[in-house]
Amino acid sequence: MTRLLTMKNLVIEGFQKETWSQIVSGVDLHVDRGEVMGLIGESGAGKSTIGIASMGFCRPGCRIVNGSIQFGDTEMTMASDAVLRRIRGVRISYVAQSAAASFDPAHRLIRQHAEAPVRHGIMSHTEAELHARELYRRFDLPDPDTIGNRFPHQVSGGQLQRAMVAMAMACKPDLIVFDEPTTALDVTTQIEVLATIKEAIRDLNSAAIYITHDLAVVAQVADRIMVLRHGKVVEEGPSRALLASPKEDYTRALLSVRKGGGTKIPHRHEGEPLLDIEGVTAAYGGGPPVLQDVNLRLTRGKTVALVGESGSGKSSLARVITGLLPPARGSIAFDGAELPAKLGDRQKETLRRIQMIYQMPDVALNPRQKVHEILGRPVEFYFGTRGTEKRRRVAELLEQIELSDHYLTRFPSELSGGEKQRVCIARALATKPDLIICDEVTSALDQLVAKEILKLLQRLQNELGVSYLFITHDLATVKAIADEIVVMLQGKVVEHGTREEVLTPPHHEYTELLLASVPEMDPDWLDNLLKTRVGAKLREGPASERLSRIER
Amino acid sequence: MLSSLLRQIRKAPWSARLGFLIIAINLLAFAFAPQLAPFEETEIIGGVWEPGFWAADCSEEALSLRGPCWSQLNHSRVDGKAWLGTDHLGRDLLSRMLYGARNSISIALIITALSFFIGMTLGFLAATMHGWVDQLVSRTVDVMMAFPTLIFALIVLSVAGTSTPVLIIVIALLDSTRVFRLSRAVALDIEATEYVEVARLRGERLSWLMWREILPNTLPPLIAEFGLRFCFVFLFISALSFLGLGLQPPTADWGSMVKENAGAITFGVYTALVPAFAIAFVTIGVNMVADWFLRKAAGLRDEY
Structure with a gap:
């Protein structure tokens, strides 16, 4: 196998709160031809930033400070815009999380599909449309010959995401970056898209970078997995090995996450x-x-x-x-x-x-109320509690949600996602x-x-x-x-x-x-599922639509 | 509060800083007009349309006698006399400019504040209550907006007379229609969020929803709009004064000063241009600040 993409000591900074801080700090990554690399981590781990950086691009407000990104023979960090334009969309393509937001709602699917190959002079418009229909057929989209004539809002979310994958393949790229392509979808729809992606990668022998926060999903498609946290690599290895015997505690925590919550104690009023x-x-x-x-x-x-x-x-x-x-x-x-x-x-x-x-x-x-105002208001509103008594109750609430009283004077924007949800719980x-x-x-x-x-x-x-x-x-x-x-x-x-x-x-x-x-953590789960009766059904498309047809 | 404002100003682009400077000068005039003005607002001090400090004698004899033109600025006039010359009744133009700043700006501020009070209350009310209240207020506003404002104001003012309170109420009402449109639109956005729903489910009164949940989150665009509306009101008063329906003489105000001295142009005296430029500067200055604030509020950054 030949090396397709090599990132060495990549450092990317983002502009936040008036200073530059590192989002990605010294990541080494390589992808071989035909290989699928899974990037996994929490939000803020820098996985999307790395994915986009493989195209030599940074979101506005970010900058590549250090390191090299070698794609084929091109050094992406040094390449001119003209060179990058010839690579992006042709040799590397990108599938975003929300297909609905990525398609132009005013144009038909197939027209958007044909845009890249025609513009880059790879195919004529007719050829591009022919190729699009072929891809639609291969991805089991319903009515592959005519579905391209629809507008984005006229197909289901899962179908749209599959059309997006097809569009990414329009120029037969060497590398596709999938950025959380199934996160916004329902579980049953996720299967249909996952199966498509897996098939597409296998059949067309493209390499891919698959970004997700769900280890079970990445286990289905990736050959190798890289676990990221706070912009650094935690652990990297072949999928099966990494899932079977993770070395780091953080990976182990991610693996065990599906196993559940706390234990239940029966309550005295229970049953009324x-x-x-x-x-x-x-x-x-x-x-x-x-x-x-x-x-x-x-x-x-x-x-x-x-x-x-x-x-x-x-x-x-x-x-x-x-x-x-x-x-x-x-x-x-x-x-x-x-x-x-x-x-x-x-x-x-x-x-x-x-x-x-x-x-x-x-x-x-x-966003304009501090935590103590957010929590204090219902206390005052329903119980008429004020002053010290109210402050005591608010402190007690914070204690119940396991936050210290430093949080009292913070605005919601100064809290993390989990902390915000805790405050919501406390308000209830x-x-x-x-x-x-x-x-x-x-x-x-x-x-x-x-x-x-x-x-x-x-x-x-x-x-x-x-x-x-x-x-x-x-x-x-x-x-x-x-x-x-x-x-x-x-x-x-x-x-x-x-x-x-x-x-x-x-x-x-x-x-x-x-x-x-x-999804289960087993790398063979998807393949096995698709062989079963239930899996075949899921493969056919939106489960709910079909079932309701059955019921009627 | 003040120090954070100063810090913000230091980081602002030059256009906004220039705007702040213009506003600061006007605020000074606004606050200290009686102290700064060398003469009374209506005091007659000299002849009609006497030139100010620029009145150097640039005839050829004078040049050969006393050197270049710029060195002969009329010092005798400047000493305790009219810096900017006198107006059509022989009153000191500088003093009238300072008092005029006071009158024009304070009335414009009162009108803008009133129109925001009316417009925001109705806008928030329409956005939170939906249904027939929204329909009623919105359609009434549509009808009001269908009339050209100037014509509408002219009709009302000629019927109701041109006392200052009437002027304030009429312009505030007309202007509040625009404020209503904006505040209703922003409030609808905020009203759909879940924290407003939480407050609703808690059983909060309408006034809490409007002033405590919605208002703080709509402030940035509304403050920016305040700056712009202030300019329009300012221009509108000036226009009305120019037409003789604004502030009544002998009260000094920039718009009527332009009108009173416009005739001087025919004699090559530029007195009317002084208040005209003052109006232009205030408008541009406030707009620059409002622009900057709007961009800040919209989260558009130009650091990159």
């Missing part, structure tokens, strides 16, 4: 019914119903996990419970009493008892609620941080006896924290029961698909 949703049907405006005849029961001190893909109505159900979306039909009982449908009709006391934690802690905290706890609705609370966080948050939530439940309605698409989280599981598909509950009941066969067909889609 708290929330009872019956026959709820709801729609936004005059649109089609997003919830159809949903029943759900939650008992005190328990955690019910609400599982489903995006668009399944999970978050809409949360809005119905909080009163933001009054249902068209059905009733909700909270602690034995009927819950008014509209937010405005509810008593302050009822509002206090139901709290919510959101997916994105960044937008859930007012400040009202001494009976029910907390957790809407995808861990999915925007790094895995190790997410694990800590789950542990914290479990500990708080043990101590305070609060109930959780846990909305998630991540089955690993569900396994870690749920007592009961409700599976939703297209606004309907398709399966519900205790965790053991739902997770042990026989499953509902959709649950089976969901369960099978969760």
Whole structure:
């Protein structure tokens, strides 16, 4: 094998808070022809910066300070713009995390596909379109001959990401940089894209750099894995060896992350019914119903996990419970009493008892309020506590979420993602609620941080006896924290029961698909899955669409 | 607060610093007009349209007698006399400029503040309440915006008379329509965020949502807009004064000073240009600062 890309002692700095600080500090990396290199790490590890640097590019506000990037015979750090232009898009191409944001919404897919090869003079427009259709066929996109004539919003998220992979291959590049290509997708859709990427790399014999934060995903595609942290290499090695026997503690922590949260202690009030949703049907405006005849029961001190893909109505159900979306039909009982449908009709006391934690802690905290204001307000608002008593309560809340009181005077922008989410949890706890609705609370966080948050939530439940309605698409989280599981598909509950009941066969067909889609650390997992009946189904495309067709 | 402002100014580009300088000079005039002005606002001190310090005698005899033109700046006039000459009634132009700064700027500030108060309250209200409140206010504003502002102001002022309070209320109302548009748009953005939803779910009152959750997050664009609107108001008052419907004589104000002295141009006396340039400078200065602030608020950086 010949060496394709070599990075030596790469140092990249970023401009932040008015000084230059290192984002990547002295990374050595090499990729051989036809080889897939997996870059893995938390956010801020510098993996995307390295991926983009392989094209001799830096994001605005960054600069390459030191080191060399040798691609083929070209030194990318020294090359002129004209030389780089001939390489980028032709010999190295890039697949970004969000295909929806990467495609120009105003042009048809195939036109965008043909742009690079035509512009670089590699193919004529007709040839490029022919090649595009061939790639669409190879990637099992539906209607490969005509799908290119659609606009980006007319195909599903998974199909769009596959079209993006096809576009990256338009000029038959030597190297493709995949930057978290499946992170924004549902688990079942992830399989379809992963399978495409794996096939594309194998068939076309391109080399690739695959960037992700999910070790199980990278295990499926990479030949070698490099673990990064704070811009430095933690560990590097062939995939199988690295997964089988990691040398560093950090890698081991990443490997064990899926194994779960804390242990559960039964609470004294456990078993009393708290929330009872019956026959709820709801729609936004005059649109089609997003919830159809949903029943759900939650008992005190328990955690019910609400599982489903995006668009399944999970978050809409949360809005119905909080009163933001009054249902068209059905009733909700909270602690034995009927819950008014509209937010405005509810008593302050009822509002206090139901709290919510959101997916994105960044937008859930007012950026102009300090932590003590954020936590102090609900305390003052519901209990009328002021002065020293309020300060004492806020300090106590901080202690519960395991943050020191230095954080009191900080603004949200001065906190990390995990810390922000902790503050959100504390804000919910400040009202001494009976029910907390957790809407995808861990999915925007790094895995190790997410694990800590789950542990914290479990500990708080043990101590305070609060109930959780846990909305998630991540089955690993569900396994870690749920007592009961409700599976939703297209606004309907398709399966519900205790965790053991739902997770042990026989499953509902959709649950089976969901369960099978969760990547495992085994490098052969994807290949084995695709050989099975379930895998073949997943390969065909958006699972939910097909299933709903079956049901009708 | 002040030191951080100074630090910001030191880092600002030259255009913004120039703007700050112009604003500072005007603020000085605004604050200390009675102390700085050599004469009273309405005191008549000499003849009509007497030239100021530039009135050197540059005729050929004078040049041969007393050397180059620039060295003969009229020192006799400068000593306790009119630096900038006198106006059409023989009043000291410099004094009137200083008092005029005071009147024009204070009225423009009051009007802008009032229009922001009205516009922001209605804008935030429309954004947080949605529904018919939003529709009602927005459509009313649309109707108001359909009339050309100057014509609208002229009609109202000629009907209601040209006292200063009427002037302030009319211009503030007209201007608040623009403020309403902007504040409603920014507030809608903020209103959709989850921290506002959290406050709503907590059961907070409308006033808390508007002033405590939304306002602090909409400040940067609104402050920048304040600078721009201040300029427009300033120009608008000047325009109205020029048409005779603004501040009434003998109150000094730049717009009416341009109008009163415009006739002098025909005689080769440039008195009218002094207030005209003053208006231009203030407008440009405030705009430079507002521009810089807007760019800062939008997060656009020009370090690279």
